[in-house]
Amino acid sequence: MLIIFVDQWKFCHYFLSMKAIMRIENLKKNYGNIEAVKDISFSIPEGTCFGLLGPNGAGKTTTIEIMEGILSPSGGKVYFREKEIDNHFKQKVGIQFQSTALPEFITVRETLELFRSFYPRPRSLKEIVEICSLSDIIDRDNRKLSGGQRQRMLLGLAIIPHPEMVFLDEPTTGLDPQARRNFWNLIERIKAENTTVLLTTHYMEEAEILCDQIAIIDHGQLLEIDTPQNLLTSHFNGALVRVPHSGRDDLKLDNSILQGDFFEITTKNLDITMKELLALKLNLEGLTIKKPNLDDLFLKLTGESLRT
Amino acid sequence: MRKFTAIVYARTMEFLRDKGTFYWNLLFPIVLVVGFSFAFSGNNDSIFKIGKIGEIPRAENSFLEFSSIEIINYEAGKEEVIEKIRRHQIDMLIDFNEQAYYLNNEASASELLRILGREELVNFTEREVAGDPIRYVDWLVPGVIGMNMLFSCMFGVGFVIVRYRKNGVLKRMKATPITPFVFISGQMVSRFIIVLITSIVVFTGTNLFLHFIVNGSYLLLVLITVLAILCMISFGLIFAARLKSEELASGLMNLITFPMIIFSGVFFSLEGTPKLMQTASRFFPLTHFIEASRAVMIDGAGLVQIMPNLLVLGGMTVVFLLTASFFFRWE
Numbered sequence: 001m002l003i004i005f006v007d008q009w010k011f012c013h014y015f016l017s018m019k020a021i022m023r024i025e026n027l028k029k030n031y032g033n034i035e036a037v038k039d040i041s042f043s044i045p046e047g048t049c050f051g052l053l054g055p056n057g058a059g060k061t062t063t064i065e066i067m068e069g070i071l072s073p074s075g076g077k078v079y080f081r082e083k084e085i086d087n088h089f090k091q092k093v094g095i096q097f098q099s100t101a102l103p104e105f106i107t108v109r110e111t112l113e114l115f116r117s118f119y120p121r122p123r124s125l126k127e128i129v130e131i132c133s134l135s136d137i138i139d140r141d142n143r144k145l146s147g148g149q150r151q152r153m154l155l156g157l158a159i160i161p162h163p164e165m166v167f168l169d170e171p172t173t174g175l176d177p178q179a180r181r182n183f184w185n186l187i188e189r190i191k192a193e194n195t196t197v198l199l200t201t202h203y204m205e206e207a208e209i210l211c212d213q214i215a216i217i218d219h220g221q222l223l224e225i226d227t228p229q230n231l232l233t234s235h236f237n238g239a240l241v242r243v244p245h246s247g248r249d250d251l252k253l254d255n256s257i258l259q260g261d262f263f264e265i266t267t268k269n270l271d272i273t274m275k276e277l278l279a280l281k282l283n284l285e286g287l288t289i290k291k292p293n294l295d296d297l298f299l300k301l302t303g304e305s306l307r308t
Numbered sequence: 309m310r311k312f313t314a315i316v317y318a319r320t321m322e323f324l325r326d327k328g329t330f331y332w333n334l335l336f337p338i339v340l341v342v343g344f345s346f347a348f349s350g351n352n353d354s355i356f357k358i359g360k361i362g363e364i365p366r367a368e369n370s371f372l373e374f375s376s377i378e379i380i381n382y383e384a385g386k387e388e389v390i391e392k393i394r395r396h397q398i399d400m401l402i403d404f405n406e407q408a409y410y411l412n413n414e415a416s417a418s419e420l421l422r423i424l425g426r427e428e429l430v431n432f433t434e435r436e437v438a439g440d441p442i443r444y445v446d447w448l449v450p451g452v453i454g455m456n457m458l459f460s461c462m463f464g465v466g467f468v469i470v471r472y473r474k475n476g477v478l479k480r481m482k483a484t485p486i487t488p489f490v491f492i493s494g495q496m497v498s499r500f501i502i503v504l505i506t507s508i509v510v511f512t513g514t515n516l517f518l519h520f521i522v523n524g525s526y527l528l529l530v531l532i533t534v535l536a537i538l539c540m541i542s543f544g545l546i547f548a549a550r551l552k553s554e555e556l557a558s559g560l561m562n563l564i565t566f567p568m569i570i571f572s573g574v575f576f577s578l579e580g581t582p583k584l585m586q587t588a589s590r591f592f593p594l595t596h597f598i599e600a601s602r603a604v605m606i607d608g609a610g611l612v613q614i615m616p617n618l619l620v621l622g623g624m625t626v627v628f629l630l631t632a633s634f635f636f637r638w639e
Contacts, residue, residue: 070482087485095483101475105325106318117314118484157480 018045021081021165021196022067028075029062029220036062038220039076044165044213049187049197051211053204053294055302059220060200061098061169067198068095068167080165091119094158094166096151098173102142108153109138112160119161131189132156133182148179155186165196173202184210204294214294218302228294235300236292238268246283253280257300266292266300311486315494316501323464323502333506337456341514344452345445356417357397359389362404371424394439395606400425408433414440442606446521449514450601451574453507454594457533458540458568460506462561464499466544470557473548473639482638492636496541503537523608529601532614535621536597542628543593549635568592573599596620 020043029037037059044050054060065071067078069085078085080092102111109125112134116122129135132152137145145153151171158166168187172180180203187210191197201207207214208228215225224231242262245251249258253276256265267273270289277284324330356377364372364379372379380398382389392398393410399417401410402425409429411418413436422434469492472478481491508530514520522529544561551557571578571585572594578586589595600617603609 068483070479090483090485097476097480097483099476100480101472101477102480103318103322103477105322110318110321114314114318115484117311118486120485 018048020044020079021046022198023079023082024063024067024076025079026076027063027066027073027078029059029066029071030074036220037066037073040217040220040222041076042215042222042225044196044198046196047191047194048212049191049199049210051207051214052198052200052217053207053214053298054200054217058218058302060217062220063217064167064169064198064200068093070095091161092164094161094163096154096158096166096168096171098169100154102153104143105141107139107141108134108145108156111142111153112156115157115160121162122160123162128156128159131159132186146179148175148182151175151179151183152186155183155190159190159195163195165198166190168197168199170200170202172206180206204298208294216298216301223301231297232292232294235297236266238266239270239289240292240296241265241267241270241273241277241287241289243277243282243284243287248282251280251282259299264296312490312494312497315486315491316498319495319498320502323498333456333460333502334509337452337510338514340452341445341449341510342517344448345443345518356399356421358421359392359398359401360404361386361389361401361406364404367428370428372428390437393437396439396441402429402432407431408435410435410437412437412439414438440521442521445518446606447602448575449511449518449520450598450605451572453510453533454536454572454597454601455569455574456510457503457507457537457597458565458594460503461499461537461540462544462547462565463558464502464544465495465541466547466561467554467557469495469545469548470551471554473552474554478638488636488638489633492545496538496545499541500537503541504533507533507537520605522605524604524610528604528609528611528614532597532600532604532618532621535618535625536593539593539621539625539628542625542632545632546628546635549632550637552639568594571595590620593621593624 023041023043025041027037027040028035040059040063052060052064062071066073069078069089080089103114106114112125112128116125129138132155134152134156137149137153140149142150142153155166155168155171158168171187172183175183184206187197187199191210197210199207199210211228213226214228214231216223216231226234242259242264244261245258245263249263251263253263253265255267256263258264265273277287357380358372358377359380359382360372361382364370371377382401386401386403389398389401390410393401393412396412396415399412399415400421403409409425409432411422411434425432469478472481511520547557547561551560571589572592573589574594578589578595596617600609600614603614603617607613
């Protein structure tokens with residue numbers, strides 16, 4: 001893996017040569033006149049974590065639910081191991097919806113047992129409890145779980161069939177930072193079992209840490225698809241400079257976008273950029289320089305902030 | 309089979325732990341039966357009801373002209389009238405053609421009527437009929453239990469599945485290998501067990517105090533109950549097949565259940581109601597349950613006599629299930 005990281009081209013080649021576990025082809029979904037998904041195609045290599053990113057309403061959930069076989073597409077095909085998805089598919093994958101209601105008045109243990117009964121060769125209760133750290137809440141009523149506990153339990157349901165692939169639709173939305181980090185550890189554990197993960201998220205940090213490959217979609221269209229590193233290097237070669245415009249927002253600067261009270265300038269050569277700024281006599285108090293991350297990329301691609 | 313029993317278990321636990329619903333299902337019919345038995349326990353026999361067959365001969369100061377005596381004219385069907393005396397529904401029958409009168413020797417009114425008629429009916433033969441009185445509550449109890457069954461089946465299956473659809477439980481089920489058939493039958497069986505046990509408990513519980521008349525077989529009563537529960541659950545499933553809104557489901561179910569309760573003869577007999585109403589009531593499962601159980605309890609009817617009701621219940625169940633499965637969608 002080290003060599004691959006050194007050479008990005010080799011890294012790409014590595015992905016292309018890997019067998020795709022899942023592939024979608026020209027996927028379309030209309031709700032009346034609204035085109036929620038317009039012709040999206042991509043494939044997910046086996047054993048990787050694939051991130052589907054986009055602002056609210058971008059078509060993430062529609063796409064993932066078509067892939068899960070929950071929604072039927074208006075056009076296009078979904079392949080799992082090069083076959084169109086069928087009834088057996090549901091025994092091979094684990095699904096966690098964005099919001100899932102659970103039967104009320106029954107405990108975590110009873111819920112897990114209920115769902116275990118649906119699969120021919122379920123994971124043992126002990127193993128699920130161990131992987132998802134459920135031992136302290138195992139006899140608690142579903143209704144009394146906190147956000148983080150609930151997500152852990154829902155992940156427990158998703159991994160019951162020893163899935164070859166799990167679908168996680170915004171699993172960490174609404175969790176506090178601590179609970180979110182705990183959940184990342186769970187996902188890492190599942191990845192370590194060589195399970196393919198398809199994850200949608202709002203959090204760029206999460207995608208950067210967990211995902212091997214990222215697809216950014218907006219308005220139902222695929223904007224970019226690559227590894228996080230490749231995406232960043234191809235879009236931001238260098239550093240990101242943020243400087244307050246101090247009322248001079250009419251200035252035209254190369255490679256910059258106006259973001260609130262700041263100019264955000266992407267630069268390959270920091271030295272030249274700084275000299276230019278000084279020449280413009282901009283007030284440099286409050287200037288920051290940082291390495292661009294996925295948040296910045298996202299902003300650049302979609303023109304909107306992810307967390308809106 | 310394992311998934312099936314798991315679903316039945318989960319649904320039953322959900323019901324048992326939802327204390328409010330649990331006690332409501334059990335207490336509501338008990339309160340209703342006991343309440344009615346008190347409300348109608350007063351002896352309101354201020355008027356004697358005398359049936360007659362044939363012409364009353366003219367007589368001065370005949371006791372048959374007393375204002376406290378109501379004369380009901382019967383043309384034919386003497387056997388049925390005698391049955392009414394047996395059940396204390398009328399107090400006396402005078403057959404002027406045959407010069408005979410009938411009294412129930414277990415009714416308190418009989419002694420008084422015998423004395424009153426001593427002079428006028430001097431040449432008449434007295435024929436005695438025996439039989440315990442049928443109280444309103446004996447007649448009411450199948451109705452109340454049937455009504456409770458209807459509510460419990462419609463809302464416990466129909467409404468709950470609509471709720472599952474609305475809050476996403478059904479969607480989660482769709483994401484598993486489970487089929488709608490297994491899931492829905494699990495729901496049905498759980499509710500079936502709950503309603504059967506509730507009905508038996510309510511009947512046995514109120515019977516401890518009220519000692520209902522049961523002239524027929526208890527086994528037959530259970531058979532009627534089993535068929536009726538299946539029929540009502542299947543009826544509820546029709547509502548559960550597509551609806552997504554709990555409000556709409558609850559509104560529609562109330563719209564259907566209330567006329568059923570009123571026109572199925574839960575609280576009053578359909579005898580003497582307009583023909584149209586009687587015809588409409590034949591389409592309600594509740595009518596057939598009540599009719600058959602009353603026949604078994606009060607008239608001591610056997611399997612053959614109630615067979616039409618049982619066949620209708622069975623037939624309706626099949627029609628309802630087919631309709632529901634045709635329309636069913638997970639979402």
